[in-house]
Amino acid sequence: MPRVALHVDCKRCGTRFDTAIRTGAESFRRGSFIANYHRCPDCGVRETYRKADYRLTDARTGVPVEVISTGSPRAATVVPPVPETPPEHGE
Numbered sequence: 001m002p003r004v005a006l007h008v009d010c011k012r013c014g015t016r017f018d019t020a021i022r023t024g025a026e027s028f029r030r031g032s033f034i035a036n037y038h039r040c041p042d043c044g045v046r047e048t049y050r051k052a053d054y055r056l057t058d059a060r061t062g063v064p065v066e067v068i069s070t071g072s073p074r075a076a077t078v079v080p081p082v083p084e085t086p087p088e089h090g091e
């Protein structure tokens, strides 16, 4: 199970920052993160964040992880897998 870092987007200034919470993707999915306080390192505003507010990031690679669908328009950029089949050369 990959370790994930929980990031949030600041409700005041929009800066994405690391909440320093580390958990497993499955643990996060099952867990209830109802209201946690996090302080934005950029503007210093302390706000409560719910489970849907967290942006999961792979703790090792920093790559965004999609665990729950929140319908966020700021979804992570997903690179589609490159097909293994070579292009056909019709002659």
Ligand SMILES: [Zn+2]
Binding pocket: 010, 011, 012, 013, 014, 015, 040, 041, 042, 043, 044, 045
């Ligand atoms: Zn902020």
